[in-house]
Amino acid sequence: MSFNKLALIRYKTIDECLRNRGRRWTLENLIEKVSEALYEYEGMLDGVSKRTIQLDLQMMRSDKLGYNAPIIVVDRKYYTYEDKEYSIMKNSLSSQDLDKLSDIVKLLKQFKGFDYFEDIGAMVGRLEGKILQQKNQTQAFIDFEKNELLKGLEWIDPLLKAIKNKTCLDILYQSFKAKESSKFPVHPYLLKEYRNRWFLLCKTGDRNGITIYALDRMQAIEENLLAEYIEAEVDVIHFFDDVIGVTKTVGQEPVNIILQIDQENMPYVLTKPLHSSQKVLEKDENGMTISIDVVVNYELEREIMGFGEHMKVLAPNFLQRRIKKRFEKSLLNYQNNEDKEN
CATH class of the missing domain: 3.30.70 (Alpha-Beta Plaits)
Structure with missing residues (x-):
């Protein structure tokens, strides 16, 4: 069964109504409040039907979504929660949810070294802690290829931000062949992974063409606010379509x-x-x-x-x-x- 955004808005609105014991809620009252919420959040003018709200109440009462909401009808007319402390927002995860989330956490933990987003390691840790409060810890059953000793992973996040924000960077870099490091400006376009190593596809300063740099050879990165960002002159998304690996020059034909x-x-x-x-x-x-x-x-x-x-x-x-x-x-x-x- 699809648990879509509109259904979530309806359930949340009904939940807020039933928790409000300062008012008695008829089916018509619930229809009115849900219609207002759908208009406010989604701009829907048609409102919601009586049948939809009746099915929503039935779904919230059931175990299909793990709610088991204690919804009762008082005086054969007014809807409320039998337990005044109940809310679907406080509801514990079902055993099926916990099993799925546990597997997801175990997968995410294998990628904590790849900081695509800030604090992903802390986020995974918090999620894991919440799950373990309700479920005994179990071993992982999927193992991805990884190398936690890889260098350069710390540059993924700042490079990704620079690509998204179209920011020019100054990079301190030393190739395997160079005797000493050098600093130069780059216009970053794409991050590419190949066999657990990460590479940056970019334009170097005012040079023509595209350059590819290994992240594990970078020593420092800082924003260059004085340089104007230069857009890519090639289709970076498909640049590696005809390549095994990452070594390619602009104009090189398959x-x-x-x-x-x-x-x-x-x-x-x-x-x-x-x-x-x-x-x-x-x-x-x-x-x-x-x-x-x-x-x-x-x-x-x-x-x-x-x-x-x-x-x-x-x-x-x-x-x-x-x-x-x-x-x-x-x-x-x-x-x-x-x-x-x-």
């Missing part, structure tokens, strides 16, 4: 990649496609051949090499040669170790 997967790993690639563009070109007892349309980048190569001998690049030729060269170099590392042992 390439049709043809891959051969053996029988052993075929089910894994079928159930978890490498990319949304994946198409099965051929399938037999030896495996299958697929195609994906993505830009060629480091993450794609790492994905292919992660399958080892179970995946082979058929096209394009330049990517086949590149993967072959990397495997040859890797094999050379092991051969050098064998030579040292001998």
